[in-house]
Amino acid sequence: MSRVLKVGTRGSKLALAQTEWVVNALKQKFPDLRVETVIIRTRGDVITDRPLREVVGKGFFVKEIEFALLNGEIDFAVHSLKDMPTDLPDGLTIAALCNRVEPRDVLVVRGWQGDESDLNEVVEHLPERPKVGTSSLRRQAQIKNAFPNWQLCELRGNVDTRLRKLDEGQYDAIVVAAAGLMRLGFQERIACVLPVEICCPAAGQGALAVEARVDDEEVLSFLM
Structure with a gap:
């Protein structure tokens, strides 16, 4: 194939x-495929001084x-x-969904030295009113319901x-998606996985979506 495909992505390490991972999977199936990565800054990358729920859109x-x-x-x-929003722009489609990894949220605790444990043991390790970082309103609401004494802080x-x-000590613990830690090789930082009964994850969490133009049959032939 003479055409070099350009894949767009944000610029974070994750x-x-x-x-x-997606490009390597494609090259395993199509060894001669040439792909160039194009980094694109999104609004979410630019706005870092306040929670995104305070921004319209x-x-x-x-x-x-x-x-x-x-x-x-x-x-x-x-x-x-x-x-991804539930409604795609006209002309675009989700051409592929990659195998989903652990979809649940996890607790990462400052100074935690043990292996991954159960929630009760980790809670006993925390201060009486721990400062717990998360900027997700979904996570904040569920965790506040389960642990009313926790101080939930923006992150x-x-x-x-x-x-x-x-x-650095700004928090006693943080709540993040397990998938992000696992994909970056930080799974040893997980103190415990949060049961879905306490913190139900976001829809689609842990899965990757590959988006393409609906009329680009050549690209779709590689992705679908």
């Missing part, structure tokens, strides 16, 4: 790792990438499925940034 981590796809600047895109940033803020 986004790049996820895109690399949706698709904060995908919209700019979808614009580039519609304009022909890239040929396909890799997203975390949970970041933005990519996985590396969140772990750094935890280790």
Whole structure:
């Protein structure tokens, strides 16, 4: 194939790792396939000084990438499925869904030295009123219901940034998606997995979506 396919992605380590996984999977099936990665900054990457729920709009981590796809600047895109709105722009389709990894949320605790444990043991390790970081309103509401004495604090940033803020002592624990830690090789940081009865994960969490133009039959032939 003479055409070099361009894949669009955000520039975080997690986004790049996820895109690399998809590209490697494609090359295993099509060894001669040539793919170039194009990094695109989204609104969610730019706005870091306040919770996204305070900003009007949706698709904060995908919209700019979808614009580039519609304009022909890239040929396909890799997203975390949970970041995608339920309605796709006209002309685009989800061409592939990758195998889903652990979909649940996890608790990462500052100074935790043990192996992954159960929730009760981890809770006993925490202070009486721990500062727990998460910017997700979904997570905050569910955790507040289960643990009314926990102090829930805003936490933005990519996985590396969140772990750094935890280790610096800004929080006693943070709540993040297991999938992100696993894909970056940080699974040893998981203190415990949060049962879905306590913290139900976002729809599509742990899955990757590959988006393409509906009329690009050549690209779709590789992805579908």
